[in-house]
Amino acid sequence: MKLRSSSYFLLVCFILFASSCSQSANPVFKRYRTVFKIGDQQEWASKNLNGQQWKTHLTLVPDGQVFWSRTPIDILKAPEALQPYGLRLEAYGEYEVFWDGVLIGKNGNPGQEADLPPEGELWITFSIPTHLTNEGEHVMALRLSNYYYPDHIGNYGLRIDDYHDLLTDRLIQNSYMHVFAGAFLIASIYFLFLFLGNKKEYLTLIFSISCLFFFCLTMTHFVRTTIPIHYSFHVVRLEVITSLMFGISFLIPLYFSMQFPFPKRKIFLGIYTAVLLFIFSIEHHLFDYTILNMAVSLLVFSIGIVAYGVYKRAKGALLVLLTLLLCIFIRYTVSLNVSLFTGFSLILLNMLYLLSLRIKEQRLAYENSLVQSTRLRLELLKKNIQPHFLMNTLTSLIDWIEESPKKGVLFIEALAKEFDLLNQIENKTLIPITQEIALCRTHLEIMEYRKEVNYFWEEEGIDINEKIPPGILHTLLENGITHSLPLKDNSITFKLIFEVNNQFKSYTFLTFAGAVRSEPRNKADGTGFKYIKARLTESYQTKWDFTSEPTSHGWKNTIKLYS
C-alpha cells in the first residue's frame, strides 16, 4: 500500500513538474486585441498606423486571398544583453511576420498557396532583433493567407520569451513525455504477450490496448515539437487524438465492468457506447469540447461501475474509486491537458493494480490446484494401504493360506493385480473407463475372498473410448460393498450404465443389495464423496453433477459430465 501510494505521488509530481516547465512565471509581454483587414499593402506593416478601419475579426477570407493582422504588444521587460527574445506563433495559414515594420520571419508563401505546395509549420519560433524589444509599445503585423481553412481566421497563439528558452523548453518537456509514453508502450507490449500466452484473459488484452492508445495519445499530442506540421494537416492530428480518446473512453469502463461484474452489463455498456458515439458526433470540430465530454462520461460511468464494485466488496474497488475521485479533483486544479494525462496515467496504474491482484489470485489458485492434485494422488494411493483394507485383507489371506493354499494363491494374484492397476493410474488425472472397470472387477474379486459374498458386475452402454478420473467408480464400489448386506441368495450386484446425449454424459452406478443401512451416512462416506467431488472438479471444473441416493433395490449414484 505504501509503495503504491508513493508511486502515485511521484507520478503526479512528475507530470505537474513536466507541465510547469512550459509556463514561465512572469510573462515579459502584454498582448492587446488583434485587428484584421483584407487586402495587401506594405505600409500596413509599419508600427504607427491608424487601425480604426480594421476589424476585430474576419469570418471568411476565400481563395487564399492575402489579408493582414496587427497585434499591439507591450514589452514589459527588455531582454538581457546578447539574449534576444523569440516569438512563437501558432496560426492557421502561411504568412510573413513584421515586428515594428521590420520583416523578422517567413512561414510559407502567403498569397501563393494555391499554386505552390504547402510550406511552413503550424508552430514556429522567430527571433526578434534585440534593438526592437525595448520596454514599451510594439506592433506585430502578419501578412497572411489561409487557403485550406478560410473560415479559421485569427485567434492564434502567441508567446514571447527568451529565444533559447522557447526552443529548448518544449524539447525538454517532450523528452519527459516520451519516456512516459515509452513506459506505457512497454506495458502494452508486455501485456499483449501475456494475452497471446493465455488467450482467455481478455482483461490483459484490454489493458494492453488501453496502454497502446495512451501511448499513441501522448505521442500524437507531443508530436508537434519533433515533426513540423503544416496547418492544413492539423485537423488530422486532432482527429487522431479524438479517436484515440474515444477508444480509451470505451475501453476503461469496459475493463472495470469486467473486473467488477454487475447485472445487465451488456445493456449498460450498450448505453455507454451510444452516449460516447453521441458525444463523438455532435460538435465534432470542437475537439477540446468533445474530448472533455468523453473524459467526463468515462469518469461518470467508471465511477458508477466501481461504486457497485465497492458495494459488493470487490477487491481493490475502493482504491480505484478513490483514484477516480482524485481525477475529478485534478481536473479542477490543473489545465485540461495536464489533467487528462495525469488522470489517465492514474487510471491505467489502477488497472494494472487490479490486473496484478487477479494474477496473484490465479497464481494462488494454481498453487492450490497443485496441492489438491497431490492430495488426491495420495488419497488414491492410500486406498490400498489404509489399515481397514490392508489388515482385513491380510487376515483373510492368512486364513485362506492356512485352510486352502491354492485359493490363497489366487487371492494373492487378485491382490497383485489390484496393486498393479493402482500403480498404473496413480499419477493420472483421467484414465480410460476400461481401466477403471478393471480396477473395480479386481476389487470385487478380492472382496469375494474376504466377505464370501457373490459379487456381480454388470455394464450397459459403456463407450471404451471414454475417460474418467481414477478411483471414482472404485470409491463408489467400496461404499457399496461396505454399506450393504447381501441379498438372500448371498449376492450383491453392481451395475454401471453409461448414457450420452447432447447436453451431458452420465454414469449411473447401481447397487442391488439387501437392507442398506437407514442410519445417516457418517464421515467415512464424507471422505469418499469428497474424493469423488474433488476429482470431478479437478478434471471438469464446475461442469459436473454428482448425486447419491437410496432406492428400493439398494443404492443409486449418478455422475453427470456436461459438455
Added chain:
Amino acid sequence: MNILIVEDELRIAKRIERMTRDIFGNALQSLKHINSLHEALQFIDNNTLDLVLLDLNLNGENGFHLLTKAVSESFHTIVISAYKDQAITAFEHGVLDFVPKPFNQTRLVQAFNRANAKEKVENSKIKFLAVKKKGRMQLVPIEDVIYIKGAGAYTELFLTNGRKELHDKSLEKLEQLLSYSFERIHKSYLAKMSEVNQIIVESGSKYMAELKNGTRIPIGRTKYKDLKVKWL
C-alpha cells in the same frame, strides 16, 4: 463360556470362530456371530454373555457406540481391529485386550487367557468405567473412583464427590481391569491404593483401611499379609 463375535468380514469371523472353538473346546457353551452393529446391540441386551469379540469398524460405521455399550456390561470385551491407533481409546474405555489384525491363534489364546482370569491385566491406560444410567451410557473417570464394593453380580462405585454408581461387571472382572491402581483388600472391596491414608488395627485383629476422606473399609484377614508385603 458364552461368546459373541461381532465382525463384518465373513472370512475373518470364521477364523475367529474356528480358533475360539479350538481354544475353549468343551468349555464353550454358545458361540454366536453377528455382522451388523444394530443386531449386535439387540443381541447384547437380550442374552447373557461372558465375552464379546468386537470389531470396531462395521460396515463403515463407527463401533464406538457399541464399544461403550459393551464395556458397561457384565462381560469382558476384547477388540479385534485393523486400526492399531484405536487401541489406546479401547483400553481407556476398559476393554480386556486389543488384538490387532492380522492375528494368529497364539495371540488369541493370550487374549482369552486374560478373560479366563489366568492372567492379570496390567492396564495402566484405563481411564473410564462406563455405567448405564437411565438407559444411557455414562463414562465415569477412574480418577474419581475411590473404592468399589461388590454387591452380588453388580458392583458399587464410590466416587470422590460422595456419589455412588452401579456397574454391571462383577468385582472379579473389575479387579482384572483395575489391578494397576486398585487392590482387592477384602472379598467385597476394591480400593484405590493411592486413596488409602492408613491401616488401622482394631480389637479382635480386625483390620481397617482408612481412606483420605475418612471412610473406613475392612481388610480381609488373608489379604492383610499380601498387602503388608506389597505396600508397607
